[in-house]
Amino acid sequence: MPANASSPTEVAPHIKREKIISLLKKKFDFENAHLRVPGKKGNGILSKCQSYDAPNQAKDLGIYPFFREIQGTEGSKVRIDDKDVISVSTNNYLGLTKDSRVIAAARAALEKFGAGCTGSRFLNGTLSLHKTLERDLSAFLNREDTIVMSTGFQANQGTISCLLGRKDVAFSDRENHASIYEGCAIAPGKTVRYRHNDMDHLEYCLKKHSGVDGKIIITDTVFSMSGDIANLPGIVKLAKDYRATVLVDEAHGLGVLGDRGKGLTTYYDLEKEIDIYVGTFSKSLGSIGGFVSGDARVMEYIRHKASAFIFTAALPPASVAGVTAALDIMNRETERLDRLRDNTAYIKKGFFDIGYQVNNNQVPIVPIKIGDEALTLFLNQLLFNDGIFASVAVSPVVPPLNAMIRTSYTASHTREDLDRILASFQKFGTELGIIPQ
Template sequence: MLYFKSYKRSLTLVKNLQKQIENEAQNDSPPHQKREKIISFLKNKFDFQQSHLRPAAPSNNGILSKCQEYDAPDQARELGIYPYFRKIEGARGAHVAIDGRWVITVSTNDYLGLTRDPRVIASAQEALEKFGAGCTGSRFLNGTLSLHKELEDELSSFLGREDTIVMSTGFQANQGTIACLLGRKDVAFSDRENHASIYEGCAVAPGKTIRYRHNDMDHLEYCLKKFKDVPGKLIITDSVFSMSGDIANLPGIVKLAHDYSACVLVDEAHGLGVIGEGGRGVTDHYDLTREIDIYVGTFSKSLGSIGGFVSAGSKVIDYIRHKASAFIFTAALPPASVAGVSAALDVLMSEPERIERLHENTAYVKKGLFELGFQVNNNSVPIVPLKIGDETLTLFLNQLLFEEGIFAGVAVSPVVPPFNAMIRTSYTASHTPEDLDCILAAFSKLGRQLGVIPA
């Protein structure tokens, strides 16, 4: 990650630099020249360095020495452009309070605006009163409540699956499931842009993992051919990729799974509540419910809470229930979270207009960003990454957006490939037309000012 050295944290500094940049890049310069002038100016001004590539200094202090030597975040904090762990002091709709002021968030995954829905909160409060703050044990022993089983049955019915198991996080659902299913002689085929939880599961499992090029069916088939004689093959993909907002080519994956006798696991973290009939995900969108062997989901996006689940055939779920170490040795999802998710699922099923509003907001903002000159993906996914490229410029733009009242996400290497830094935005049913216009105005102003889009 590109960071900076020896500057005091100061918003005044950021504003002064903004004025200097305006002087460095004249408004009549072509956009690409303006952009290059700005990048050159920033790098010369900040004496940047590639901290993630810098070798650690020799040390005899043992295993913790790397912690003492790791100073990249400190460098960014000193400058005042460190973009992570901002403290949210309150929330209402698509607005959050940070540092004593309200800003519009475009970094949330609360796609349907259910996190603060009164019915969800009331259900969570009722469970809190009845069952207490936690389960103080794993599902395997004393941590299974009637609430867990009720939610599992509701999810199975909603998704048209035989059985479901609820876990404490979405990360755990992927990691635990893959780790227990992938045996020593088995092979997993995983999209290169899959979520980290999938790769953690593959890393823990004794089997072999092959990474195929992102959404590339030709390369996936090439990989499958190399292992065509292996009986145990599992193709794993996100349904919606969390950084790019791309939708997986599930029809292509299912065809190859049939051709090469492979099973398919789909992580619907960003598809559930967003795509498909009633928000049942990309699997439903392509009418492939019966073709997907394992459906993994999370409660931390559209359902507004925390937790994860796996839906599949009853024998598969029973195997995971008794073999997944990540599930067996983790405390159960707390009562309030379970009840809140159950209420959110009820709202999802009874109020399809929330998904319609989400799609309307997504289409509106994508059209606006495209007309400004940004490249956007042409689908209904509310994840809208804006590739800036240069990491220095991206971090600076993110801070200026915050000063304009827009709380956005930022992704730099190694989360994305080097020189592919992006402002990651996401939109919800809670955003009002006024919110969206403010967001577009901020991107228009700063994008032109920094040479990211044409003037």
Template sequence: MANWDQLGQELEQLKEQGRYRPLSVWQSGSGTWMKIGGRRVLQMSSNNYLGFTDHPAIKQAAIDAIEQYGAGSGSVRTITGTLSIHEQLELELAKFKQTEAVLVFQSGFTTNQGVLGSILGEKDIVISDALNHASIIDGIRLTRAAREIYAHKDMDQLEALLKRSSGYEKRVVVTDGVFSMDGDIAPLPAIVELAEKYDAFVYVDDAHASGVLGKNGKGSTDHFGLHGRVHIQVGTLSKAIGVVGGYVACSQVLKDYLIHKARPFLFSTSAPPAVAAACLAAIQVLGQSSELTDRLWNNTNSFRAALQAIGFDTGVSETPIIPIIVGDAASTMKFSDRLLEEGICAQGIVYPTVAADKGRVRLIVTAKHTDEDLQFATRVLQKVGQEFGLV
């Protein structure tokens, strides 16, 4: 019989270290103000950057798709699970991302697993930023390729690794577009120049850049004007797009290859029609106006400036992801709990997700936060920050 006592002991250790966190159960849909334990609290930890989870046109698209196609797709994409709504979504995404093609997966996590696991073999090498997302790390582990890690955004080290990798058939440089814990932006122009110099491919995961950076939220490639020079763009449909899923924007050849080789794509039932239709509607809304992305950035810049004026350490944030660095795990979680008591949900994030002495609450600003919301958040954060000696 398996010995489950060890698992219980590890859970107790997490509790002693202040890292144990039961799931929060919310009594309302994702929004600016949400209900938990019978109380309304200001949500400052959601990835719902543009407020699309309850956008009327997006909700209606999901309802209409259920009426037309039913609740589920009924199969994997390669059998009977590719419906016309899936094809429409991929065509619209390719147009939005300005690439030849797009292939949609069940999540951003499985996209990275499917793409990296398919394109890299034992004669190849992948070179990855030290702070890349866990899905990239796990995707790399699925390959038989050699692997190297360069210090976060260290272009000198990246170049040294590229120089040493000339003996491999394919060389792929992988980076997040926006790094999810610190909210900083990858130096994509420098990465592209080095990749071109050393004949390497560039792979960008834009999970936190899709809907945020670039014109109308087209992502980091558009933000830096690098269309045609980034070979693989991975995005998510579950953050700014407000639904669920992931995609790779790429060449038609790579899309066709992945259809035949990417195991998460091949062996998972396709997205329900309502999901595909809602994602399609979200992309169409994004393409119509920059109003929401403009509002997102206005909120972000003013809120970050207010926190810095109070004296909070917001690290190297450049985007709507704004961490407040607290320190050790126990203090970080107590700070997060105290904020919740005062009416703000700001999730604590500690080791091993971040360095042991860099525990933080990660605040995420959205386009739907009003000036009054952010003023309330600023007052509460200043009050609780003073209690903890952070300001």
């Protein structure tokens, strides 16, 4: 970067990719930015904080992509720095966060029950609203029972950590969400991580533990960064062969895949084969919260044993009522799902046509894999300045040198939005040598 440039956008666009990377790297050690920061000896537990400088370095370069302040939202747009930009950094797949019926239901619950529950579901925080939502989810997913929790993170963490006993073994896809990692890490049982979506490796791991009675295979159905879908038929077959329980995390499958957005489980017609279904309200259902569904006896156990459920305050009334309304809309009106699928097909074909590699599936998560972290942050900033708000995934969220721009699409995007996004990616991708001229 020129010595007097304060932001990467001041770098002339004709500068070649290698040049930009080397200029940025001189100032910022991207590959090692995530590593443990050595604290100064003798300065106590907080010394690591004093020497943690990676965010400031990125801010100085004008390429810091996190914690952007959103001043308002409208359809596919968000307002940031007093400017409307198209968001491809959202999990509001069905565009339900601002549906008037969802807002009305949330407002009514707020008026009736107040701002919060001020206590755990276990003791004093279970409202009739929670029970209604649990019944609705059980009916929608054809499960005996459901537990509504305060976040999807806690649903995974609480469920896994209370089920995985000392003698049990969990088999967890290496690309699973952090909440699954955390659940496994705090459980007394052992966890074996199998290679991402690799059924041969999963079978190898299961075979090695065939003497173990308590085995559980855990997988995201839609992987949140790559947008891959799990090989659920393969997993179910192996679970049968090796007598293992199956837990799926449908965080990004719910509202997106299968009939009426019931998830990958329904897409593959495997509802009866999946023992435990975990989901979140923070994506298609447009709010916050999580849940776990399954057989009544299993749910009753989790309800009384999961620390992440028992020792935390209940999901607030407005959120519960909003989610209940959103679920009803999702179940009855399929046009949002149709629009989401049309938009997904359109954007994927568009990216493919201009030279980006994309997954050929129905998942509206479209990662643009760049590799180098400096180049990824730089491209992201150029996109933002051009009116596109995307997310970046850098190490440790993805392995080093696997940095990507994670884009995601919703029913609210218009064709005009999608064409604008493609034009922007084409322009900067070509300039930076990411795609062919």
